[in-house]
Amino acid sequence: MVFTTYEFLILLVVAAVLYYTLPRSFQWKLLLAASAVFYAYSGLDNLIYLAVTIISVYLATRRMDDLLAEQARGLAADIPGENAKAYRAAIKRRRRRLMVLCLVLNLGILVVIKYTAFAVQGADAVFHVLAKPEDLGFFRFALPLGLSFYTFQSVSYVIDSYRAKKAGYVERNPFKLALFISFFPQMVQGPISRFGDLKQTLFERHAADADAISAGALRVFFGFFKKLVIADRLMPVIRALTAPGDEFAGAYVLLTALVYAVTLYCDFTGGIDVTIGTARIFGVKLAENFDRPFYSKSVAEYWRRWHITMGTWFRDYIFYPLSASKPMIRLIKPARRLLGDHIGKRLPVYIATMVTWFATGLWHGAAWNFIVWGVLNGAVILISQELTPLYGKFRSKLRLGDGKVYGAFEIFRTFWLMSLIRVFDVYADVPRTLRMFGTIFTDFGAGKLIANGIAPLGLSLADIVLAAVSLAAMIIAGAVSRSKPGSFNSVTFRVSLCAVLALAVIVFGKYGLGYDARQFIYNQF
């Protein structure tokens, strides 16, 4: 089920009404039922993958928890001191085996479904074993809805369960665990929640609260506004400017990068607004996934403010464990000898950063453009870190200080750097992206861009004016809510705004017959 369908709205309204009218002990069960309906709507066969994940995660984590309890009982009894260490190590080994088994199974499903065709294509390119592309059909699987998101959420839960020091961390009710993994608002594009953060708000009983419901509804309508009025109205520009033929080169590449940045932001944050707002209607507080990323002053900061939960997931489950792993620590000494003190000391960070960003790219999609995009992000972050002292010298020499002007320059630089890296996502073809990127320097053609006017964009003047006004409204609303935090607190005001946004979406939204771009961009990940 996609958010921008009538079916989703019906599910949301029906579930919300039942949620607050049935006895509160039924609330989490109702959310589980709604999640099952949401997921089953996309195909009953998808439920099989989800069920495998839920069952395997439940069995593995419960056994891990039992072992911890067993260990506590054993240690509390009369295991002698010298045997206690070995006993702990034995329990840890058994728990680790369970974790690895569960991760291999679930990440295996993700890898097989999402990456097999890509891997086979890669092998074919190298060894020329399979002559025809159509032979690869066998290796293509239909991607179950939200596979990447719920797998990552499950993986974090399994690892956190393994890392738990005491028994009692894991959820022993399989249906509650099923709800944590499949909670329908966050199923398709995150945020990737941690069990520790979500369990209380998800399972506790909620009284109908006009404040929470109106805040949630406002967030939902605002999300639809961003997605349907802004993002989907601008999407034809991307399609027009990236149409086959490389016609729109030079300055148009910059325009494409700019429009795509705005489109992706509105599309993704719009979806997240719907997600967080929907959860809020049920009294559930989800983690924020964005924090004004376009105001970032560095790429590293950008990634702390864009898709936050994905960034922290990769940090906590790949970057930190890898950079602090024994082989990496062992690497420092010889590396310092060979590469010098500074680089040698930082080599584990370099490696962990690049591996993390390679994985981030691969997570976004089984294609070379995503891998290159990921690696580029990692490289830019590392280069930025290495150049930081140089920036400092540059600023002090030019006496730029930490003023607003330099801050604005940093924001501008980061925005464009990220927008240009994102071009790999736009053209979805590495050689073409490089070719088009090159034309910025070889064939800029600003005159052509001005002479052509809006004709090549695939939008009318009214579309452009509407998109600009809507963007301005979005920016102003954001600024007001930050500068005067209580501005949207009145329930009456929120309900009135909901009505205005609903009318704006109904009239100015892109939806209906002949319109096929209703899927959120991040749904495909």
Add this chain to the structure above:
Amino acid sequence: MKIYRFALILAGFAALFFGLQRLLTPKYMSGVYDGALIAEYYSETKNHEVIFIGDCEVYENFSPMTLFGEYGITSYIRGGAQQLIWQSYYLLEDTLRYETPEVVVFNVLAMQYGEPQSEAYNRLNLDGMTLSASKLNAVNASLTKGEDALSYIFPILRYHERWQELTPDDLRYFVSRKSAGHNGYLMRNEVKPVTIIPDGAKLANYDFAEVCRVYLDKMRVLCEENGIDFVLVKAPTIYPHWYDEWEAQIESYAETHGLLYVNFLEHIDDAGIDFAADTYDAGLHLNCSGAEKLSRYFGAILTEKFGLSDKRSEPAAAAEYAAKLRDYEAMKTAQRSEFETNGKAVTFTYSKS
């Protein structure tokens, strides 16, 4: 939040929603007038002896004004462009909510379509229906790929993008619209003679689809249950081609159920139709002159076979139709004059007398 405030916001939202919906929905007061016909029925006095249902072969080829003027038969055409047979059925069901005619006339050309054809034609037939179970059933039976039923209940969901295409007509006809049909008849007074009669292309299968047979039978049963005589006709337009195999199936059905079936293609000369003067589009549809000839011919059959009474002597009907006939004649005169002067008619709507 006080409940009255919530009610106030809700009322404001509803007012704006329905206001915008009215503004953005096509008015059919220029260009495609066919879209105005279905909705016009609801503002009529509903006391018709004959109801016509079917596609353009009814609303372009039969003139209820002539039927009244010549025979005193009160009639109405619930026709729509490329009306599919299930749409005809549900429109008939919808009509029977308001009145029970003595005769229902169905044009059988729609038997050729066994599945939904196009959204544009669906809209012309269904948007104008008021909300009812019949409309919902008609919509569900008619949806083409990508369509959703909700947009037939709230047309703004379909027409919202028209904010970029609004014309003065949308404001002019925001509150009330003019009429386009004369008891469902869409008048055309241009003349474009038939020059060639194309042969029908060979078909792989000449059998009517099962769904068409089912709905034809449902119409017959519905009429039977309401004591209405059900009549089948094939209008005398020479294109699209009416195959002998189709004719045989309809004849057989009519014979089996004792229905009157008139294929006017076999009565062109008897009706006095001249395809050099009585069609406005080279034989696809009759013009006003042709429709009047056909109606005169058919009126005699209806009167003879079903003993319909002459309503011209009833004061209420006479007064009502006197006004209608004035409007009808005025448009006819205007269109003929426009066609003679400029080669095309431009008056297709009128304010009722």
